[in-house]
Amino acid sequence: MAEFGEDLTKEFRRVPRVTALKSGIPTLARLASLWEQGFRRWNPKSVESDRPAAAMAVCLAIANPKGGVGKSLTTLMLADGLALAYGARVLVFDADPQAGITQALLGIVAQDDLDQRQIGLGPLLRKWSQGQEIDLASHCVPAGDLAELRNRQAGRIDLIPSNHQLLGEIADIEHAARHIRRRDRLDILLAGALRSAFRNVLPNYDIVLIDCPAGPGPLGLAVLRLAGHILTPTSLEANSYSTLVGFLQFILDDDLDLASQVKVHPLITQYHASNTLQRQMLDHIQQGYYGLNAIGRPISYATVLQGAASHPGAGSFRTAREKYGNSLADVLGLAHAVAQRISSGG
Numbered sequence: 001m002a003e004f005g006e007d008l009t010k011e012f013r014r015v016p017r018v019t020a021l022k023s024g025i026p027t028l029a030r031l032a033s034l035w036e037q038g039f040r041r042w043n044p045k046s047v048e049s050d051r052p053a054a055a056m057a058v059c060l061a062i063a064n065p066k067g068g069v070g071k072s073l074t075t076l077m078l079a080d081g082l083a084l085a086y087g088a089r090v091l092v093f094d095a096d097p098q099a100g101i102t103q104a105l106l107g108i109v110a111q112d113d114l115d116q117r118q119i120g121l122g123p124l125l126r127k128w129s130q131g132q133e134i135d136l137a138s139h140c141v142p143a144g145d146l147a148e149l150r151n152r153q154a155g156r157i158d159l160i161p162s163n164h165q166l167l168g169e170i171a172d173i174e175h176a177a178r179h180i181r182r183r184d185r186l187d188i189l190l191a192g193a194l195r196s197a198f199r200n201v202l203p204n205y206d207i208v209l210i211d212c213p214a215g216p217g218p219l220g221l222a223v224l225r226l227a228g229h230i231l232t233p234t235s236l237e238a239n240s241y242s243t244l245v246g247f248l249q250f251i252l253d254d255d256l257d258l259a260s261q262v263k264v265h266p267l268i269t270q271y272h273a274s275n276t277l278q279r280q281m282l283d284h285i286q287q288g289y290y291g292l293n294a295i296g297r298p299i300s301y302a303t304v305l306q307g308a309a310s311h312p313g314a315g316s317f318r319t320a321r322e323k324y325g326n327s328l329a330d331v332l333g334l335a336h337a338v339a340q341r342i343s344s345g346g
């Protein structure tokens, strides 16, 4: 643990200076003060015991209808970063039948075994489509590969997994659900069922991260309706920017009142600092020209991040430095930026 503390202290010096968090989640605010002290007095046990018994978790969806913009990678970095830097208890909900974050947090082999044991998004949706109750606690499994989080005293990641076999089943599940509930919109009904299912597990966590599927559809829209905040990763290519604008417009225009429930935070990902155009765009975004309210610090394009998303296999652990290399500063900076946004209410 001493090595972990020293290593992170060095990393913290590389991310922009932290100002105290004002209010909001007690755990994150408490940990922010430890961050201020450069983690010199880092003590996982004290963090654990200072927690209020039943604080409700914040729900953050990582969403963009455009595929391949880094939603799943951002979810991974954020889960690791919040658990590492803030000792946060993180629940990741893989709401994507592509199961990208499940593979990154559990490895390739685990998902089929879980599906056979009726655990995860597929079994959960099948039950719902047949009109049955969802017991979410039985779908939350321990996940992650960071050596620092192995003892799970401070900082913990659980996962509601997905399974790529669901890709072939999703149309049948929607069809079955429509058969039982003919009149109402499926996304509203599913959001209602998930919201009440989540109520039982939320006290166990500080934050729920929802990795959303690309494209439109009832599942993606239902999980957006659970969130208080939406983090929208986007690259700076022209078509990414237009998708982002369309997505923001959709949230504002939604006649079912999505805009009044959520705050949207665009995040620039896959940033190439060597590209002059991207540098100029980032400069403009940071100065607020486009009114995007984007998170100030971009995630650079780095091949080490692609490796980070490949899980080393069940029972294998690696240190945060081994996993993220020089991009560890991006992981911690992202966790800090998001914690700050959430606790300031902005």
Ligand SMILES: Nc1ncnc2c1ncn2[C@@H]1O[C@H](COP(=O)(O)OP(=O)(O)OP(=O)(O)O)[C@@H](O)[C@H]1O
Binding pocket: 066, 067, 068, 069, 070, 071, 072, 073, 074, 096, 098, 100, 213, 214, 269, 270, 271, 299, 300, 301, 302, 303, 305, 306, 309
């Ligand atoms: N900052 C980055 N640097 C390097 N590679 C990245 C970065 N962000 C994303 N990638 C890579 O781009 C690919 C797409 O990323 P990812 O799967 O996270 O996107 P996504 O938005 O979740 O995609 P989908 O819409 O298909 O779910 C992956 O191979 C990922 O490793």
Ligand SMILES: [Mg+2]
Binding pocket: 071, 072, 073, 096, 098, 100, 101, 211, 212
């Ligand atoms: Mg994804």
